[in-house]
Amino acid sequence: MRVSTAQFYLQSVQQMSSKAADINEQMAHLSSGKRVLTAKDDAVAYGTLAGYKNDLANIEKYKRNINQAESHNSLQEVSFAGAEDILNDIQQRLLQANNGAMSDEDLQTLAKQVRHSFNQLFDVANSQNENGNYIFSGYKTDVQPFSQQVDGSVSYGGDSGVRELQIAKNIKIPTNQTGDAAFMNVANAIGDFSVNYPTAPAANTSGVAVESANITDRNAYNLGAGPYTFATDPITNDLTVTDSTATVVFPVLPALPAPYVAGQTISFDGIDVTLSGNPLPGESFVISEQEDISIFATINNAIAWMEQGSVATNQEQHQVDYNTILEQLNSSMTHITSRRVDSGIRLQVLDSQKDRHLDLELSLAAGQANIEDLDFAKAISEFEQAKIALQVSQQTFSKVQGLTLFNYI
Structure with a gap:
């Protein structure tokens, strides 16, 4: 078979190019330390590695979310710790104020101290993070959540949005608590109703108080029937309860009014009310539905009580x-x-989930390494063989291309 010079050159170049490509491929594996760089290296292993890499990328995303969630929740935890200290201080001032030996000046001083604590708590409720965002505004992070009105009351300007971050495949965790839930919606200590004790004409001189007032049967509760007025007859001291339309709801007909018996539970319209003390004839008070009372309103009431001083007429x-x-x-x-x-x-x-991610990350990284990490001893041997093969091809081409028929004449 005759081999033309052009065909010889073409075959030689192709062979040397193939050997050079083998060397370059071996060098890529050596420099990266990886056995599998493309699907051509090992199609099955390459597909498995894609799964490992995807799982590791997700873990990295979850870890970033965990760090962000930790930052937000830590800041709120610190804010609540500060609020606890402030409320504890206010409680101590209030206990101190309930002392008959305190003068009006002493009570006014305590009221000023509590007012200062009120302002501190107000600042805590309007806390901002490192980016200047308000941490208790819900979704409205650029809006100051709390503002004080002329009468001293506090209103909430944020919303009830709770942000969440995904920290695992099927786990999301809240990153904030809203201001209304944290500072405004505090459970009423006596239950579902607040009490208004009139000062005239039937002042509460007996010291009777509503100990608890709860809606116990929502089906029987007549929404909108309140407020309810509790009144004792000026002569017989019979107790009756009327709704906003002056309809008697206690005692329930055909029962007749009867004097109040200390400790008895007064039940009407799905509501149970318990009193402490015995009302005097002619006394009355009103209860209105109110499940939640804001912390700021409570502190304002404490300040007003102190400012009233020892001159209270009742x-x-x-x-x-x-x-x-x-x-x-x-x-x-x-x-x-x-x-x-x-x-x-x-x-x-978050801390527990972070540890689980670290454990899983180590396991996945080990599995990935077992599949793709290079056996350097074997790779170096193959690299040297490829170099020798290329050198032999180059030397063979160099010698053969220089031969002519004249060398043998």
Whole structure:
């Protein structure tokens, strides 16, 4: 068979190019330390590696989300810790104020101290993160959540949006607690109703107080029938309860009015009310539905109680108000503690999930390494063989291409 010079050159170049490509491929494996770089190297292993890499990429994303969630929840936990300290200080001032030996000046001083604590708590509720976003505004992070009105009351301007971040395939965790849930929606200490004790014409001189007032049967509860007025007959001291239309709801007909018996539960319209003390003839009070009371309203009531000083004309009612404020302040402290506990639980979950991700990451990385890591001894041997093959091809081409028929004449 005759081999033309052009065909010889073409075959030689192709062979040397193939050997050079083998060397380049071996060098790529050596420089990367990887056995599988493309699907051509090992199609099955390449597909398995794609799964490993996807899982590891997801873990990296989850770890970033965990760090972000930890930052948000840690900041809120610190804020709640500060709020706990402030409320504890206010409680101590209130306990100190309920002392007959305190002068008006002393009470005014305590009121100023509590006002200062109020302002501190207001600042805590309007806390911002490192980016200047308000942490208690819900989704409205650029809106200051709390503002104080002219009358001293506090209103909430955020929303009830709770942001979540995914920290595992099927696990999401909240990154914030909203301001209304944290500071405004504190459970009413006596239940589902607040009480208004009139000062005239039938002042509460007996010191009777509503100990609890709860809706116990929602089906029987007549929404919109309140407020309810409790009144004792000026002569017989019979107790009756009327709704907003002046309809008698207690006692329920055909039962007749009867004197109040200390400790009895007064039931009507799906509501149970328990009193402490015995109302005097002619006394009355009104209950209105109110399930939640804001922390700021409670502190304002404490300040007003202190500012009233020792000049209260009705000491019995003054003491009833004090007990109500103290109970509600205790409810506020319990509420803030529960908010702080929620943040702490979230941080524990995040810490635990982070450890699980680290363990899984190590396992996946080991599996990935077993498949794609290069056997350097074998790779170097193959690299040297490829070099020798290329050198032989080059030397053979160099010698053969120089031969002519004249060498043999």
